[in-house]
Amino acid sequence: MKTKVQEKSNERKLNNVSFEALRDIELLEERRLSWGLINFNSVLNHFNWGFYRDRNKYPDFHSLGSSMSDHARKGNIGKYQIYCLVKLSSIIYDARVLYENNLIDFTQLHSIVVRVRNDAHKRFKSIEKTQAKKELKNKKLNSDSLLILKAKLAILENED
Numbered sequence: 075m076k077t078k079v080q081e082k083s084n085e086r087k088l089n090n091v092s093f094e095a096l097r098d099i100e101l102l103e104e105r106r107l108s109w110g111l112i113n114f115n116s117v118l119n120h121f122n123w124g125f126y127r128d129r130n131k132y133p134d135f136h137s138l139g140s141s142m143s144d145h146a147r148k149g150n151i152g153k154y155q156i157y158c159l160v161k162l163s164s165i166i167y168d169a170r171v172l173y174e175n176n177l178i179d180f181t182q183l184h185s186i187v188v189r190v191r192n193d194a195h196k197r198f199k200s201i202e203k204t205q206a207k208k209e210l211k212n213k214k215l216n217s218d219s220l221l222i223l224k225a226k227l228a229i230l231e232n233e234d
Contacts, residue, residue: 150205158197162190203227 169186172178
């Protein structure tokens with residue numbers, strides 16, 4: 075008589091959504107920042123608990139992640155911002171571990187993710203604004219790009 079052993083999945087379900095994407099998060103290393111940012115943003119997109127209501131207030135995290143990856147490739151993100159993004163990623167990872175071990179409930183997990191998301195959004199906008207100001211100072215743009223950049227900078231400053 076053969077017995078079949080079923081492997082217990084390490085996946086936890088919440089509202090029919092698994093934590094599979096969260097397993098991909100690693101602490102970001104400077105040389106892997108762009109990959110880490112894409113992971114970080116895909117996780118926040120994957121668990122978009124009610125975030126679609128905020129679409130007018132917050133842009134899609136995937137576009138922010140792509141933008142930050144571009145800045146990372148160009149070397150425009152400082153070490154302090156990298157450190158902050160590492161900490162934000164590790165907070166989400168730790169929250170997942172706490173939830174899986176039943177040390178926090180779903181409401182607490184959701185609250186942590188919302189706070190991390192809001193903080194990350196502010197940091198990303200700050201990086202974009204700083205980069206736009208640098209490009210404006212250097213004026214290494216044609217007239218159309220310069221006009222678009224000035225408009226973007228005005229919008230970013232009005233958001234604050």
